Amino acid sequence: MSAHDPKIAADPSRRDFLATAGAGLFVFVSAKSLRAQQEPGQLPGRAAGYATDLNAYLKVGADGRVAGFAGKVELGQGATTSLAQLIAEELDVALDSVDMTLGDTDLCPWDIGTFGSLNIWQFGPVLRKAAAEARAALLQMAAERLQSPVERLRVKDGVVTDSADAARRVTYAQLVEGRRIERRLEGVAIKYPKDFSVMGQSPRRKDAVDKVSGKARYAGDITLPGMLRARILRPPARGAKLRSVDTSAAEKMPGVRVVHEGDFVAVLHEQRDLADRALEAIKSQFDPAPAGPDDVTIFDHIQKNGPKPQTVAQSGNLAEGEKLAAKLLENTYLNSYVAHAPMETHSATVSIENGKITAWVGTQAPFMVKPALAQALGVPQASVRVIAGFVGGGFGGKTSAQQATEAARLAKITGRPVQVVWSRAEEFFFDSYRPAAVVKIRSGLTAAGRIAFWEFNVVGAGDRNADHFYDIPHNLTTSAGGWQGGNPPGMHPFDVGAWRAPSVNTNTFARESHIDALAAQAGLDPVQFRLNHLKDKRMIGVLQAATEKFGWKPAKGPSGRGFGVSCGMYSGTYAALCAEVAVNKTTGHVQVKRVVIAQDQGVTVNPEGSRLQMEGCVTMGLGQALTEELRFANGAVRNGDFGEYQLPRFSWVPKIETVLIDNAELAPQGCGEPPMINVGAAIANAIFDAARVRMLQLPMTPARILAALKKA
Amino acid sequence: MERTISFTLNGKPTQVSVDDERMLLWVLRGELGLEGTKFGCGEGLCGSCTVIVDKTAVRSCVTPVKDAAGRQVITIEGLSQSGKLSPLQESFVKHNAFQCGYCTPGMVVNAHALLLQKPHASREEIIKAMDDNLCRCGAQTRILDAIEEVAKGGAR
């Protein structure tokens, strides 16, 4: 992707780019057809004869190559490849002939951002239609050129042939040569899954060679002439105010530039490590931060300071349900703050040249960073270009881009290009964590072993998929506060935000742990107990697929085998997961030995890509299940490094088997996050099955397991 | 102390005049323009910055450049010769042993060093050698498969 190349910084804006893009067939997509992706308020490309609603595009060039432009970002999920697959499929060209440009606000159409597993789910259909439109236009042109009726034409690898006369053939390249043809998206049909030849395949990833050879350039790898690398003075705790600062020693260091504006103190040097040294040479004193909760008191704190609970779902009547219940079960489930901890810390490189701001930013949402930069510098949005090339992991943590604003501000002050790459401590400190949460579930079983009522109250996590899908007559689900914001000030002492499958990883942990506890109370096999309460065919399908592959033999829990199961849904995808664990009762250590995960995500665009996402999600999920939690007090992070905050390692990784359910009736759904949702509960349930202790708090650290064993 | 340090970098004799206490990572990235070696923590705790010094994998973020004096340094850029991927890199591609790719240079280099010392490392040995290299995307299963395949074939 050329968009990673610093030398194109001076390239014209998207509009000019379109005007100078030469011969070819251009397909524009109206903003309207981008539906949920629609840009609020303003649209690019207002001048130069381009109608304002023409937003996205695809180009079939006279060289036979196809260019696709998408405001999505390659975070590692393989978007470069899977989006190219959609184009190649609908256009009937070879995948190798498709070049994708992603995440460049000057070259790509507006896009909301890359999160919520939306790529294939929401943006995919738009791109496919654009490609189908291009194909229809090219066929029409071919029919005229070949003097053949359109119905007789067949296309393969960009070559149109008359099926009645193979001598009549013409390539897409020949058709567009020397001409500039513009098309708008009309109501063209896209292919049926049965006709797919590129979608549903697992080609070599387009980003593979760059990544294994160290050529892939991330925002912090961009080096510009005269560039300074900056470090910024940070408070020791959230809310701590700078009382005094002495930068004199840093100022004396050769090559160091000090910026001091109010509370904003930065040191810059051409070399990163020498900027680090300058930062260390600064003497500063901060007032202590106001007293606040710590990682133990936080659960009471958010319950006291949360907003009023909102009803998410309600049916029947809880009081009636209680009358039906022979046994009651009430539990409180806790989740800690969890960091995104991408391996690439927040990074940005910004240059300002003749009033044009170019920012290479590690972000999931370049089109959100663009207005933020414009605002920070007081310039019109049109003079800001954000390029999100390769991004070293996001997981929901790279939507806002404070580091880009910092770099831009420093570039303006110093008159030089500036790079800001956060330290690991800064990354932990400024993260928007998965919120700490409390889920209280009250429920009852009838004498016949059916769930009589279900009351689910979540505080902190958010309402996504808080509601259950079981057949229970009397229900109430409420939610107070969440990752989306709108929380009362002071509820969370830190920023919170989306963390892979936001809300749903917490809600599923609580629900599926509790269902398991009810199954044990009923004396039933946890899979059978779930099936007894399931009507949804897709859920039954994934549950059966997972347990079958796992070789689940019915037994009531705890069986001593260390088996656990969990099921749930997220962004249109259904998932079930079985886990086998071993618990060391002396150390409290849990080893996950085996995981089987089944997923129904509609039509699968790239099976290998989906499996990678599933394996990655399960592996990442081990951390929040077993070790990851932010420790803090009074606004200060206590474990902001990889020594203290333990990410999953090679030695933790179980054997992972994946089952993709072929569901040709449903358009492709999200696949990047759903596998995450079941990891916590399946492991908790497996621990219960192995060691007879019900773990109610994530992460299930050795200390917590030992404490639970002691209590039991 | 500012001085000229000489070493072999990816097979080429190299000299840099720098403060010799500076960490190799920043000298490679900032002075020598080799940006393939990544910064992940700066504390020796993640492995993103792994390079090879005389056949041993080291964390370049905590290795002073003076320790490289007179030695053979190999970075990710040195593993593919004239655009041709090494067998290990090929195996990473084949097994899709990466997602975001940020940890990948460190993973490839760390595994390369392992195979230099133990060309037929077992899966257990591979896990042990790789355990301090972090991958947040969860590509571990594929990375192990990729390394194991090369270890079984014996090539690098």
Ligand code: FES
């Ligand atoms: S950057 Fe060197 S080990 Fe993390």
Ligand code: FES
């Ligand atoms: S591939 Fe993203 S950190 Fe390993």
